[in-house]
Structure formats: C-alpha cells, structure tokens
Amino acid sequence: MEISAIKERLSLSEVLKHYNLQPKNNMLRCFMHDDKTASLQVNLEKNFYKCHACGKTGDVIQFIEDYETSTGSVLSKHEAIKKATLLVDGSRLSVDGKKPTTNNNTRGTAENLGRTNFLGERSALFLENTFSYFRKALYCSNPAKQYIEKRNLDNSILEIGYNSGQFHHGERKSEELIRNALEVGLLLDKGLTYTNYRKTGETDKGGSPNEERQKGYSIFANKCIVFPLKNKENEIVSFYFRSILYPSPLGGRNDGAKHFYLKNRRGIYPGYPKSDTKKLILTEAIIDCASLLQIKEIRDNYSLISCFGTNGLNEEILTAIKDLPELEEIIFCFDQDKAGKTAVEKYSKEFKIYNPKFKISTVELPNNDVNETLQLHSEEIFAELLNNRKDVFLSTEEKKVEKITVTEEKNLRKSVQSVGLFGYAQSDSIDFLQQKDLLQNLNQLIEKAGIIGEENSRLLLFLITISYFNKSPLHGIVQGSSGSGKTHIISRIADLMPQEDVLRFTRITESSLYNWGEFDLFGKIIIIEDLDGLKEDALYALRELISNQILSSLTSIKDKKGNNKSTNKIVKGQFSSLSATTKGELYEDNMNRSFIIAINESEEQTEKIISYQNRRNAGEVDKSEEQKAINFIQKIVRNLKHYEVINPFATQIQLPNNVKNKRRLNEMFQSIIKQITLIHQFQREVKNGFLVTEIEDIENAVEILFESIILKIDELDGSLRQFFEKLKKAFKEESFTRFDAMEVTGFKKTQLQFYLNDLVRLEYLKQIGFANKGFKYKISYSDNIQKVRKDLKEAFNKQLEELKKKK
Structure with a gap:
C-alpha cells in the first residue's frame, strides 16, 4: 500500500485509541520529553500533531514511530509504515506490534460471522447501489465529463461513475448507509463533529434551541471517477478511483495522489473473462x-x-x-x-x-x-x-x-531538422522535445501554426499558457492600441493548447466568477479577449483567483424545505490566463500579478502581417499545414508532465534595482526560468524528483523576458512608448500639430489624441497655444530608453558570464 493511501485511510484518532491515549481539549502530555503540563496538540481533523514545547511535529506514521520509540522500542520508519498498514487493514495490535490472541467467545464469533456476511451479499448489494448513484453523479458533473472526454472514454459504453462526495447526503442519508460506507471504506471516521441548525422552536433534551452536534466524516477518494471491480459471479466487490484533479488541489496529505482503491481490494476489471476465451x-x-x-x-x-x-x-x-x-x-x-x-x-x-x-x-x-x-x-x-x-x-x-x-500520418513524417514541421507522429513529439535547440525550433513551429512575427512575445505567451498544469500558474496581459492584433495573438496561442482545457470569454460579469463549481476552474486556461470590458468587481474577483487561487463568498440559499440559510461558496482556480487591453495603466493591480507583453506596432511587423495576409489570400499558404502544426503542438503540450523545479543558480542572478515592483517581478522571472526548465524536461537532470535548472535556461529566460522587464522599468506602457519613440525620431526639438503626428504615426484621431493627452499629463510633451486656434506640441522630456536597454542587457550578460566561470 502506498504511503499516501495509508495516510488517507488511517486517522490520528484511531491511532490514539490504539495506544489508549485520550486527549483533553486536543492536548496530550508530550511523550518525547518530561512534560509536566500538556503541551502536545493533536489536530484530529487534519491528522497531524505538534508539541509546543520541544517542537516535535508529524503525521500518523511519525506519531507511531515517535510513540513506540518513547516506550523503549526501536522502531524504524519502515516498521512504523508496516504497523500503520496493519492498523489500516483493521488488525488489532498490541503496543509491541504483535497481533493479540483471538478471543473465541460467543460475542466475538457473532461479530466475525456478521462481518463475513456483510462482506458477501450485503456488501455487494451496497456497492451495486452506490455505483448506480456514482453513475448518475457523472452525468451531473461537468468537470468529470470533461475529464473522461479528455481521456477519450465513452461513458455510454463503459461503466464509469463519479464520486462527488455527496453520496451520503440528503434523502439517501441513513444510519445503515453510514455504517456500510464506513465498513467498506468510502467514509473515514476522523473524529469530526459539526453543528446542525434545526427549525425554530425545536429544542434538544437539555433545552438548547435550534442546534445539535452531529458526527462528520472524511470522504475517501473524493472528486474521482470510479470503475467497478467484479468477482467471478459478476458482482461489484470493490472500486478503483482515479482523481480528476492532479496535482491535488487540496494540499496536505493527499497532494499528488491520483490512484485510490477501497481497503481489502479484490475483484477484477472489467470482470472475469469468459470460459471460452482464446x-x-x-x-x-x-x-x-x-x-x-x-x-x-x-x-x-x-x-x-x-x-x-x-x-x-x-x-x-x-x-x-x-x-x-x-x-x-x-x-x-x-x-x-x-x-x-x-x-x-x-x-x-x-x-x-x-x-x-x-x-x-x-x-x-x-x-x-x-x-x-x-x-x-x-x-x-x-x-x-x-x-x-x-x-x-x-x-x-x-x-x-x-x-x-495510419496512412495520413505516414505521409506526414519528416526527418528531424532545425526548421520545418519535424513530423507529426506522437513519437516525433517526444523526439522534438529532446532536441538541442528546442525553443528556437518551437518558435518556428508556432510561426508555422499562423502566428507571424512577435518572436519573443509569442514564445513568452506560450510558456505562460502551458503553466496551467503547475501548482502556481502564470498570467499574461497583452497591451496594444486598437486594431493592433492583441486579441488575435492570444486567441491563436489558445488554439495551440488542448481545447478541452481552454475557456474563452469576451465578457465577465461582476458575480460570474463566484458562481462556478468548486473545481470548474481547476487546470484550465482562461482567455479574456477584452479586459477593458470588465467592471471593478469582476477585476477584483479575477485578481483574487490569480493571487490566492480561491474565491470565498457568503451567500444565501434555500434548502429542500424552502428555508433560507447561509452557506460559504468556494471556487478554486488553478489556471493560467491571457487577456488583452488597450489601457494598461488602468489595470496596475492586475499587471503587478501578470507578465506584460506589448504588441509590436512597428512598420516592419506591419509589413510581415500584410505579406502573410496577401499570401494567404493568393492561396500560397496551405491551411492544412497550419492545422497540422497546431495539432502537433497540442501533442507536445500533452506530453509535458508536471515537475517541481530546483534552480541552483537562483541566488546568483539579480534584477536591476530600478525595476518597479521588484519583489513580484523577481518571482515572475524565476517562474519563467522554471517554465523553460519544464519544457526541457526530456533533457534535464531529475534529482530526488525535482528537475534541475541549467544556465542555458536562465539565458533563454533573460532573452525571452527582456522586453517584459523593460516594460516594468518604463513609465510608459508598450504602445505609448512606441508612439513616443516615433514622435522623437520625427520631430526632435521641433513643434508639431496633431495632424503632423497623425501623418507620422498612422494613428486615427481618437487614439492619437488619447496618446497625446497621456504624454502631456506625464510631462513628456508640452502643449503650446490655445484650443480655438489648435494646440501645438513639443517634446519636453527626451528620455534615453535605448541606454536603459543597453545597460540592462550588459548587467544580465555580466552575471551570466560569472555563472559560467563558476561552473
């Protein structure tokens, strides 16, 4: 049995009962030192303990090891795990770990017979009924249906259910159901209690109105799809559970667990084969x-x-x-x-x-x-x-x-080269991820998928987006003027992802994010086409999900009897996101939490786009080749697995001091290094389960993230900076009208006036004259952003050279 399964099934309260320890107010005298007053706190709900005097802490297995050691036994970690396994299996052990002799009295015999009977017909009937409920629950759960669709499983043919954690609630709840669920292991007694509020006027025997204390239970294999295991008579005798949330969003003991079986696993999937099987x-x-x-x-x-x-x-x-x-x-x-x-x-x-x-x-x-x-x-x-x-x-x-x-895929195979589509078979996608110049080749492949130009930006957006299967996903905001293509680029990046994981929104209302199911936004990619359309309440909810990965709201609902009651609505959001805006400075709180990518609005980029559009309209662009590239990139993404990353050079490279919000930017910088390491996971060393960053990953991160760091340093946002640089180049110390600026920059009247007003407000331009005669403008502050860029690049290169020398 896996350690994670032991910790799931064995409660600390059961271990305390085994050792005849009875905590008072969740406190015990610590057995690790001479404790005159109770200083060891036990948390029966979260299954851990901590001594506030000596600092000793641990889980159920550590408790067994520590307690046995304190009694004079020499118990290793392996022996503690073995003993915990026996406790999970229901074996009653003495303190020295030996099974006690069987008491063959009448009562014991009756209990054993009753248990044997339950594990027969009664158990099979209960599991059959429970699986019928699980099958119905699958049809009511969008996350479960999306998961099996992602795995290409057809629940109209297969026997698949879903454990939503509600099988013991509502009208189904009864003492017999609870007893049966505890017996087979679907419910776990963790010593929990909760307050049940009743109708007004009702009192208990002591006269306390409106409330009673009821026992609560931990649900085994919650949020898992379910497959039945059957015996020779084709009866369901056990279940296999597969978590649809991986890595686990719950944290704690089950973090990372994905496979679960009921205790005393037996049975075969999909069942015993027919006797005439050849x-x-x-x-x-x-x-x-x-x-x-x-x-x-x-x-x-x-x-x-x-x-x-x-x-x-x-x-x-x-x-x-x-x-x-x-x-x-x-x-x-x-x-x-x-x-x-x-x-x-x-x-x-x-x-x-x-x-x-x-x-x-x-x-x-x-x-x-x-x-x-x-x-x-x-x-x-x-x-x-x-x-x-x-x-x-x-x-x-x-x-x-x-x-x-498949004939079609045979025809698509090509030798691995530094350019081209590299072949489209799945085996080739692994080969692709093992290439030396992976990022360069990936960037070229993204261009083949139809994203023209924006070389560093598109690669950065790709790295941000694929972080959605990480525990700490990343977020990007693309900023540009109206019609610059900002929505197009985030939409095309989203096309490169597995589509079952992508949610696209043109508008989000104030309360909509609060109304999702608890895990509906878990392991997703959210695309917001126009951030400008979101009101402040919606932006606040989005910021909370990005920062804390959880929304908690107190709301009123009606119970089955029509009574109003308050409930705490939880939405957990582990997702990456891309959004687009024209007004970057209005979303500073969001931008502090996100990478900022400015659309390239240069004439050179415009020419690339126009050339591509013309070739496509002339029939020179093969749309099927674009689609093949998209499909291949999706295969690459599906091949990537989640790893934790260790960057041994993290303390040896620093961001410049003149960066705004340096604390957050440093974390974002380290995150991109991790993403680059992750995409090289078929090439990097795995040490104790962690991928290890190499200096090459840091070099690539500096190159890809450089423009985003410049935007953090610059007082002007991306499109405003590009507009101002055009004015500086054209007019230098000369005065100019808005018509002159319109001719030089190509902006229309409304957008141009908006930018001119911003530059006047920030004192980069001086406004001359009167409105009735038409204003003129003159550059009043000519900052040298190119020097800043050069100094920053040199600073990074110097640090990287030092790292290479030390290596």
Missing part, C-alpha cells in the same frame, strides 16, 4: 483497459483484464487466467517505459513456465500507453497494432511492428 489482452492500468474495451472489434475478438500496475498481476488475476481451459494466447499491452517492458519480460517467463503451449505476445504502442494512443489516434490503429503484435520469445523477427500505421 485470446486475452492484459493492460497495465484500468483506464488503458477501458480504452480498449470500448472498441467493438476488440470486444468481439478478445477478452481483457487490467492489472493494477506493473507489479499488479496478483493472485486473483493469475487464478482467473489459469481457469481458462481454451486459452491460447496472452497479449501484453503495457506501457512503453522501462518499468512496463521489464514487467512484460518477467510475467512472460512465468506464464511460459506454467504452460509452455501459451503464445505470449506484446503490442508496441506508438505512445507511452494505450490511453495516450487513443487520445492521439483513431481507433483503427489498434486493429493494425494487434495484427502486428510481436512474439516475446522469438529470438529473430523479420517483421517489426510499425509505430505509426
């Missing part, structure tokens, strides 16, 4: 098995069983296989990583020893696992992959399994 497919994971199960051709010609991981071909599965009298062939459909291939080799030898007549074969997938292959290819690929499966025990094999067999 060809049996074994998959490594249940979702892989479900992916194949929904394909009619496979259902009609093969039986399927899912193992529980590479070490999960257990005794029940082996027995079921050995009971198949007509079985001729076992086909492994395991993952393509080292662990999967090692497991296939190991189990193949064992099956061959058991029955030398068995044919043992393996399917070589074009992707890491079955479900990834289903997501990125049509179902037809599996028929051909199975037809070309490889005999494990053939020493020579002339015919190799083709990794890509």
Whole structure:
C-alpha cells in the first residue's frame, strides 16, 4: 500500500485509541520529553500533531514511530509504515506490534460471522447501489465529463461513475448507509463533529434551541471517477478511483495522489473473462483497459483484464487466467517505459513456465500507453497494432511492428531538422522535445501554426499558457492600441493548447466568477479577449483567483424545505490566463500579478502581417499545414508532465534595482526560468524528483523576458512608448500639430489624441497655444530608453558570464 493511501485511510484518532491515549481539549502530555503540563496538540481533523514545547511535529506514521520509540522500542520508519498498514487493514495490535490472541467467545464469533456476511451479499448489494448513484453523479458533473472526454472514454459504453462526495447526503442519508460506507471504506471516521441548525422552536433534551452536534466524516477518494471491480459471479466487490484533479488541489496529505482503491481490494476489471476465451489482452492500468474495451472489434475478438500496475498481476488475476481451459494466447499491452517492458519480460517467463503451449505476445504502442494512443489516434490503429503484435520469445523477427500505421500520418513524417514541421507522429513529439535547440525550433513551429512575427512575445505567451498544469500558474496581459492584433495573438496561442482545457470569454460579469463549481476552474486556461470590458468587481474577483487561487463568498440559499440559510461558496482556480487591453495603466493591480507583453506596432511587423495576409489570400499558404502544426503542438503540450523545479543558480542572478515592483517581478522571472526548465524536461537532470535548472535556461529566460522587464522599468506602457519613440525620431526639438503626428504615426484621431493627452499629463510633451486656434506640441522630456536597454542587457550578460566561470 502506498504511503499516501495509508495516510488517507488511517486517522490520528484511531491511532490514539490504539495506544489508549485520550486527549483533553486536543492536548496530550508530550511523550518525547518530561512534560509536566500538556503541551502536545493533536489536530484530529487534519491528522497531524505538534508539541509546543520541544517542537516535535508529524503525521500518523511519525506519531507511531515517535510513540513506540518513547516506550523503549526501536522502531524504524519502515516498521512504523508496516504497523500503520496493519492498523489500516483493521488488525488489532498490541503496543509491541504483535497481533493479540483471538478471543473465541460467543460475542466475538457473532461479530466475525456478521462481518463475513456483510462482506458477501450485503456488501455487494451496497456497492451495486452506490455505483448506480456514482453513475448518475457523472452525468451531473461537468468537470468529470470533461475529464473522461479528455481521456477519450465513452461513458455510454463503459461503466464509469463519479464520486462527488455527496453520496451520503440528503434523502439517501441513513444510519445503515453510514455504517456500510464506513465498513467498506468510502467514509473515514476522523473524529469530526459539526453543528446542525434545526427549525425554530425545536429544542434538544437539555433545552438548547435550534442546534445539535452531529458526527462528520472524511470522504475517501473524493472528486474521482470510479470503475467497478467484479468477482467471478459478476458482482461489484470493490472500486478503483482515479482523481480528476492532479496535482491535488487540496494540499496536505493527499497532494499528488491520483490512484485510490477501497481497503481489502479484490475483484477484477472489467470482470472475469469468459470460459471460452482464446485470446486475452492484459493492460497495465484500468483506464488503458477501458480504452480498449470500448472498441467493438476488440470486444468481439478478445477478452481483457487490467492489472493494477506493473507489479499488479496478483493472485486473483493469475487464478482467473489459469481457469481458462481454451486459452491460447496472452497479449501484453503495457506501457512503453522501462518499468512496463521489464514487467512484460518477467510475467512472460512465468506464464511460459506454467504452460509452455501459451503464445505470449506484446503490442508496441506508438505512445507511452494505450490511453495516450487513443487520445492521439483513431481507433483503427489498434486493429493494425494487434495484427502486428510481436512474439516475446522469438529470438529473430523479420517483421517489426510499425509505430505509426495510419496512412495520413505516414505521409506526414519528416526527418528531424532545425526548421520545418519535424513530423507529426506522437513519437516525433517526444523526439522534438529532446532536441538541442528546442525553443528556437518551437518558435518556428508556432510561426508555422499562423502566428507571424512577435518572436519573443509569442514564445513568452506560450510558456505562460502551458503553466496551467503547475501548482502556481502564470498570467499574461497583452497591451496594444486598437486594431493592433492583441486579441488575435492570444486567441491563436489558445488554439495551440488542448481545447478541452481552454475557456474563452469576451465578457465577465461582476458575480460570474463566484458562481462556478468548486473545481470548474481547476487546470484550465482562461482567455479574456477584452479586459477593458470588465467592471471593478469582476477585476477584483479575477485578481483574487490569480493571487490566492480561491474565491470565498457568503451567500444565501434555500434548502429542500424552502428555508433560507447561509452557506460559504468556494471556487478554486488553478489556471493560467491571457487577456488583452488597450489601457494598461488602468489595470496596475492586475499587471503587478501578470507578465506584460506589448504588441509590436512597428512598420516592419506591419509589413510581415500584410505579406502573410496577401499570401494567404493568393492561396500560397496551405491551411492544412497550419492545422497540422497546431495539432502537433497540442501533442507536445500533452506530453509535458508536471515537475517541481530546483534552480541552483537562483541566488546568483539579480534584477536591476530600478525595476518597479521588484519583489513580484523577481518571482515572475524565476517562474519563467522554471517554465523553460519544464519544457526541457526530456533533457534535464531529475534529482530526488525535482528537475534541475541549467544556465542555458536562465539565458533563454533573460532573452525571452527582456522586453517584459523593460516594460516594468518604463513609465510608459508598450504602445505609448512606441508612439513616443516615433514622435522623437520625427520631430526632435521641433513643434508639431496633431495632424503632423497623425501623418507620422498612422494613428486615427481618437487614439492619437488619447496618446497625446497621456504624454502631456506625464510631462513628456508640452502643449503650446490655445484650443480655438489648435494646440501645438513639443517634446519636453527626451528620455534615453535605448541606454536603459543597453545597460540592462550588459548587467544580465555580466552575471551570466560569472555563472559560467563558476561552473
């Protein structure tokens, strides 16, 4: 059993009961030192303890280790975990860790018989009814439906449910349901209580009106999709749960956990194979098995069983296989990583020893696992992959399994080069991520997808957007004048992402963000096409989600009896976002939390865009090639996994002192370094589960983020700075009218006047004359932004050179 599962199932209150410890007001005398007054606090809700005298703290496993050590036993961490596992399994242990002798009195026998009976018919009936509820809950949950759609699972064919954590609420709630749920492990007793407010006028026996204390429970495998495990009689005897939230948004003990099973796991997915089975497919994971199960051709010609991981071909599965009298062939459909291939080799030898007549074969997938292959290819690929499966025990094999067999994808394959589309097969997307000049090649690929020019900006926006699967996602605001293409670029960047994860809004009302479900904005990309259309309340809510990843609001609702009651509405938002605005200075609070990207409004960029538009209208741009590039980039994004990143050089490179909001910008600078490290995850060292940053990542971050840092230093926002630089170049010390400025800059009257007024307000321009005769303007402050840029670049280069010397 995994440590995360032990901590989920074993409560601190159960451990305290085991050691006959009874805290008073959640306090105990600390057993780690001579404690005359109770100084050790136990938090039964969050399952941790802390001594306020000696500072000792830990979870349930650490408590077992510390307490046993204090009694004179020498208990290692491994032994503490083993003892915790026994407690989870319901074994009653003495303090020395040994099982007590069985008391064979009448009462004990009756309890054992009752428990045996429950684990039979009563258990199966309860689990069947519960799974029926889970299936209905799936249809009512948008996040769950989106998750299975993302995994390309068809719930109209497959048996899939969803644990929303509500199965024991409302009219369903009863003492019997609670008892059964506790018995199978769907509910966990953590010693929690809560106050239930009743109708006015009702009192308890003591005369206290309107409230009563009720027991609360922790929900096992909350916010998970559910698959049933079945016995030989085709009865549901257990469940497998897969979290739809990963990394876990809850923090604490379950952070990062994604697979859960009920205690005393038994049963097979999708069920015991038919006795006349001749060809049996074994998959490594249940979702892989479900992916194949929904394909009619496979259902009609093969039986399927899912193992529980590479070490999960257990005794029940082996027995079921050995009971198949007509079985001729076992086909492994395991993952393509080292662990999967090692497991296939190991189990193949064992099956061959058991029955030398068995044919043992393996399917070589074009992707890491079955479900990834289903997501990125049509179902037809599996028929051909199975037809070309490889005999494990053939020493020579002339015919190799083709990794890509779909004709269209064969035609798209190209050799890996520094330019071009690099091929579009999934295996090529891994090759792509392993290239030396990854960022340069990715930037060229983004251009192939239809984003012209804006080389550093588009790459920065891409890095910001793919941070949505991180625990601390990033946010970007694109600023530019009206018609400059700011909305276009964020929309096209969004097109490069998996579309099931993208939410696009043209308008957000004041209360709309508060009305999402608790996890509806978790692991998403939010695109706001016009930030200018948001009112202050909506901007405030957006800022809170960006800063704290949570919105909490007290609101009134009606219960089932029509009574008003207050409730705390929670929305958790772990998402990356891109938005566009013409009025950057109005959103300083938002900009402090976001990267600022200015649209390039130069004549050179305009020429690039016009040239592209003309070529597209002339039919010289192949739209299908653009779409292929988009699809390939989406495959690249899907191949990226979440890692925590360590930057060993973080203390050795500093931002300049003249940067505004240096504290926030420094964190953002480090975040981009992490993103660049993450996208190089197939090339970087993994140390203790952390990706390690290299100096090359810092160099790339400086290059990509340089313009955004300049915008943080500059008093003028991006489009206003570009406007002012045009005026400086054209007029220097000469006075000019707004018509002169219009001719030089190409801006229309309204936008031009807006910029002129801003520059006068900021004292960069001096306004001369009177309104009735027409104002003239003269440059009053000619700052040298180019010198600032040069000095900043030199400062960064100097620090990078120092890093390279130390290395």
